[in-house]
Amino acid sequence: MDDETFWNIIEDCRRETPDRDERLAWLRGRLSRMPELEIVQFQICLDRVLTPTFTWDMWAAADMILGWCSDDSFFYFRLWLVGLGREEFEKVALDPDLLAGTPQVRALAGRSPRAWGDHEWPEWEELDYVAGAAFEAVTGKPHEDFHDALDAQDVEDPEPRHPVGDRWDVNRADEAARRFPNLNALFPAVERA
Secondary structure (H helix, E strand, O other): OOHHHHHHHHHHHHHHOOOHHHHHHHHHHHHHOOOHHHHHHHHHHHHHHHHHHOEHHHHHHHHHHHOOOOHHHHHHHHHHHHHOOHHHHHHHHHOHHHHHHOHHHHOOOOOOHHHOOHHHOOOOHHHHHHHHHHHHHHHOOOHHHHHHHHHHOOOOOOOOOOOEOOOOOOOOHHHHHHHOHHHHHHOOOOOOO
């Protein structure tokens, strides 16, 4: 499976429904109709397409939107970006400040995260498990065998050990306004003592 095929599957999924749970069910069904190797390659493609979003700037954008972002939250946020579709994903991977223009992010502005509905949270952790679930359904093998099948592909992890770029303090109002003026207008930086 190449990136084009991967994105076609994601776009087909997006056209089917805006609901994340329904998307997961659709993806599981689609992947379950594929050969075992293609299911494994879907996961490899997912890991590869996420790589350009592993930057300190993207992490800062996630911090601005979420208020704070752990390692896991950042990963789930990046998976959510995939769910925005290829065009939006590729734009924001190059310039995270463009997230301010997405309807999903604009809908969160000015509201406390405690008031966000489950469906609004900019995270999609379950996307990372959908290929494994399809693999289990197709092969009848346990989840550990999915990881063995991934390892058997002998594909080097494309992601660097640390985020790319320079780390900066998203809580410094002047820095946030300079680097991400659009996101900062929606989620203003608050100086911490």
